[in-house]
Amino acid sequence: MTHQMTDASQLSYRRYKDGDAKVTNWQDEIFQAGWSHKCPTYVHRTPPCQASCPSGHDIRGWLDIVRGVDKPPQGMSWQEYAFRKMTTANPFPAVMGRVCPAPCEDGCNRNEVEDHIGINSVEHYIGDWALANKLAFPKPAKESGKTVAVIGGGPAGLSAAYQLRKQGHAVTIFDEHAELGGMMRYGIPGYRTPRTVLDGEIARILDMGVTAKMKCRIGRDLSLAELEKAHDAIFWAIGTHSGRPLPVPGADAPNCITGVDFLRAFNQGRLKHVAQRIIVVGGGDTSIDVASVARRLGHITQVHDKDRVENVVLGQTAHDVAATARREGAQVVLTSLFPVEKMMAAEREVNDATREGVAIKGGIMPLEVLKGPDGRARGLKMCRCTMDGMNPIPEAGTEFEIEGDLIVSAIGQKGDLDGLEALDNGKGFINADKHFRVPGKPKHFVGGDIVRPHLLTTAIGHGSIAAEGIATFLAGGEFGKRPKVDVHHFNMIDTLREMGRAPERFAGEGIRGTDESKVAVHNYEDRSASEVVPADHLFLGHFTFTPRHKRDEIHIGADRVIGNFEERLVALAEERVVAEAKRCMSCGLCFECDNCLVFCPQTAVSRVKKSDRALGRYVETDYAKCIGCHICRDVCPSGYIQMGLGE
Ligand SMILES: Cc1cc2nc3c(=O)[nH]c(=O)nc-3n(C[C@H](O)[C@H](O)[C@H](O)COP(=O)(O)OP(=O)(O)OC[C@H]3O[C@@H](n4cnc5c(N)ncnc54)[C@H](O)[C@@H]3O)c2cc1C
Ligand code: SF4
Ligand code: SF4
Structure with missing residues (x-):
């Protein structure tokens, strides 16, 4: 079969290529009803955007909010809801939205259709909205009684301070500079990270009750021994300033x-x-x-x-x-x-x-x-x-x-480790294990550039994982394995718990199968900690060619550059942000498109009753009616359906 297309660049997905002449017998491919025992199961996997974001952002989650699939709680705007979800992983959306080189966008499956989602521009809009609307982080409900010293107030230190303070730990940041921000302030120029934006995002962390001791260099103004004596744990985030x-x-x-x-x-x-x-x-x-x-x-x-x-x-x-x-x-x-x-x-x-x-x-x-x-x-x-x-x-x-x-x-x-030689790995850096703990020093954790120089988002990710390790250490817990896909995962059980609809406790004895019992979410499996969903799991034919909504950039010519310290990147307007989020293919999680409902020849698929619905919990299959034809799997745009031995 030969297609006569006038503009091939507008194609998003083609099952047949020009010149394909072989007739495929789809009947054999699809209808195996007589003997297939496999029925649809719903499998949550991590989208590649999230797996490529070093701070592990639940990108699909906040795009779902922006596009209206996940509705905010009553009385909250969608912008605030998206901000709350975003900042579980990373408290700097307005800075990231401007200067993160967005490895998430390189990983995005939509690149296989026409162009990646403008993830970074959505982050930019939400970050600015939160600042303009003076959103604050909640103060911890109760104090833990534990004290943590964070050395270095750059992105790694501020990220750890934020995550630790959320849990009620008393955090003091020590920094040798006059102001917080690290390389966000003393490296990157203000026309890329405007200081009002930076100040606003830092103030939000301090307002949670984080203390900052500025112009205090550890190793000179305060010794390692003094620091150890006064704190239950220490996080080193001193960057590389040499x-x-x-x-x-x-x-x-x-x-x-x-x-x-x-x-x-x-x-x-x-x-x-x-x-x-x-x-x-x-x-x-x-x-x-x-x-x-x-x-x-x-x-x-x-x-x-x-x-x-x-x-x-x-x-x-x-x-x-x-x-x-x-x-x-x-x-x-x-x-x-x-x-x-x-x-x-x-x-x-x-x-x-x-x-x-x-x-x-x-x-x-x-x-x-x-x-x-x-x-x-x-x-x-x-x-x-x-x-x-x-x-x-x-x-x-x-x-x-x-x-x-x-x-x-x-x-x-490399790191300036003057006075901190005990931590130096001999190359001007500090070693870390997979929990970002300094090997052989149980009380000491480390993250950011001083472990491995990379990006702001990487330092923020280190801060967040280290904060988890510090919390485990302070609670006297065991350090288990880190997940293979180490990101801030969406957890459906948490959502159901908030709705008062979480599965019952598993009693253990005498259960064969779960379809009648309520100890599990029926035929749902969470593989997000170990699997990333590739583009070939998706039905890309569902998505039509839609150009990316790009931000405007102010270009400054060589003749006008002297004395010009204006910002160059212009945030998208609200309608374009929503339109951009709508391009997301929701890789690895249902986005309620109804394809499976519409195409099932047996009417075996139905919507979950409204009171039980949650993100990712929208349809269910009646296995008494399902014949295992796998049409629903073939037409699922997001790769959420897998044929398995359901019951
Ligand atoms: C010029 C430049 C441009 C960059 N541009 C980008 C970009 O566009 N996008 C991007 O994602 N990344 C960029 N990066 C990388 C990014 O800035 C770093 O990866 C990130 O800042 C590392 O964070 P950090 O918290 O580990 O360290 P830092 O940001 O370096 O912060 C470390 C802090 O520790 C303090 N400190 C150090 N020693 C001590 C001590 N002994 N006692 C007390 N305080 C101490 C310092 O004063 C500093 O505030 C850039 C880096 C540079 C240098
Ligand atoms: S922090 Fe960077 S990598 Fe992560 S979502 Fe934002 S732009 Fe993408
Ligand atoms: S389409 Fe959406 S969920 Fe899929 S990788 Fe891109 S941003 Fe992530």
């Missing part, structure tokens, strides 16, 4: 600095302008932020010694604001070992930086910092390279020079 210098000769020149030091000085408001020609070596998030900030700051021609960038960055001095009136554009070159299309930084950030005038050069490696007679760097000797995994292989005979007045190394960081 930038790596370039591993080439000449990198000790005074005007060779690191990206984290550069950004800290900028975010503290001390750095107001930069040098005329800057070379940033990196390719990840930090290098893009350095280059983009440098383009925004520009340079001034008359520079006094004290105003040199390196003196401000390393010397705790500050630039004079008046000088900013005379700023001119800085020439910024960003170099990366990987080719541009394979750079670590998020694609959107790379595109913005290019548009804003950063010259990005991929596939090259530094060989030497070239110094002038005054001992200062005057440029970089570089060559072309290929990558063998993470190792650059230089290409002989391709050497060249780039001139620069400032060289910024943004090639990675």
Whole structure:
């Protein structure tokens, strides 16, 4: 059979490809009624979006709320209900919605239809709505009497503090900076994480009764021993604040600095302008932020010694604001070992930086910092390279020079463990077991970049799992296994319990089968802790081609970038957020489409009676009528039905 389609790009799913001519006898495929003992069972699995989110968000759950499948309790708006569900895993929806590179979207099954769900943009909208409507987290109902010290008030520390406080533990965060936020404040610039947004989301955690002791460095202002004596458990979330210098000769020149030091000085408001020609070596998030900030700051021609960038960055001095009136554009070159299309930084950030005038050069490696007679760097000797995994292989005979007045190394960081040597694993990091406990130190837990540098959402996920471990430790419980799919799972039994309809306690004796008894949810199985539902379990033909609702972006041209610190990403409006959530295919859980009801030739499928309905508990099968034809399974869009030996 040949289809005449005018616009093939509009197809979402095709059972037959062009040229398919073989006739399939569907009768044999479907009707096995005479002998099939298999009937539909309802199997909850984790959707791949959630499995790819390092903080384990119940994404399908909050999209179900936004699209109206899961209704809020009486008196609560859907936005608040979605916010409550979202923040069980991650208390920073407005920050995530802006700067999380959204690995969840790469994992989304809808990519197999036309494009992923705009998960991150829904998070952005809900996060902003919650701030605008001043939603607060509830204070714990009772105090546990236990005290936990959290060292470091970045995303990992704040996430753990939030989860622990929910359980009534007294939490004190110690941080060496003047303000909380870690790299969300001292790394990422304010045009990406606006400070009002950050302050609002942090204040919500503090308002639960979390104490913060700022400008207090553990290992200097307070010793490890003092800390241990005063607290029942300790969570280390100190991040990686020690930038790596370039591993080439000449990198000790005074005007060779690191990206984290550069950004800290900028975010503290001390750095107001930069040098005329800057070379940033990196390719990840930090290098893009350095280059983009440098383009925004520009340079001034008359520079006094004290105003040199390196003196401000390393010397705790500050630039004079008046000088900013005379700023001119800085020439910024960003170099990366990987080719541009394979750079670590998020694609959107790379595109913005290019548009804003950063010259990005991929596939090259530094060989030497070239110094002038005054001992200062005057440029970089570089060559072309290929990558063998993470190792650059230089290409002989391709050497060249780039001139620069400032060289910024943004090639990675490690922990600053001064005074905390007892925790150092010898490589500038702290080891963790699968519960995020420090091996051999029962009272100590650790998470975030200091274990493995990655993303904000990863640090938040670590904080949440560590908080579970700390709670187990404080209660004197046993540390069991972590689930294979380690996320914040939807639990139907909890929902039924809230409705007063949970299964009865299993008495044990004399039960054969569960269809008549009430000790289980009839023919429902929760495999979410061990299985992720792939796209080929879904009936993709149910979903028509629907383009993603994309957020608007404010693009800033190279000629307008100096002094422009405006946000670039515009949140979706309410109707578009709802429309976007409606694109979700609800992988692994029923979304009440009625296909199974409509297509069952035996009318064996019916809706569960209204008072017993819950999310995922919408239809049931009469096995006396079911002939095992598996049509319901074939037409279930979300892959929720599996033929099994039901009774
Ligand atoms: C420039 C830059 C841009 C980035 N952009 C993104 C992005 O767009 N998206 C994304 O998802 N991720 C991004 N990341 C990564 C992300 O910021 C980190 O993964 C995340 O912040 C790690 O969180 P953390 O809590 O482990 O550590 P941090 O955020 O580093 O917080 C650690 C805190 O511990 C404090 N501290 C350290 N030592 C001590 C001590 N001894 N005593 C007391 N306090 C101490 C520090 O002051 C700090 O506040 C970026 C990182 C950088 C550097
Ligand atoms: S935190 Fe990041 S990965 Fe997780 S749901 Fe949000 S955008 Fe996706
Ligand atoms: S379609 Fe929905 S449930 Fe499925 S992976 Fe994408 S966001 Fe998740």
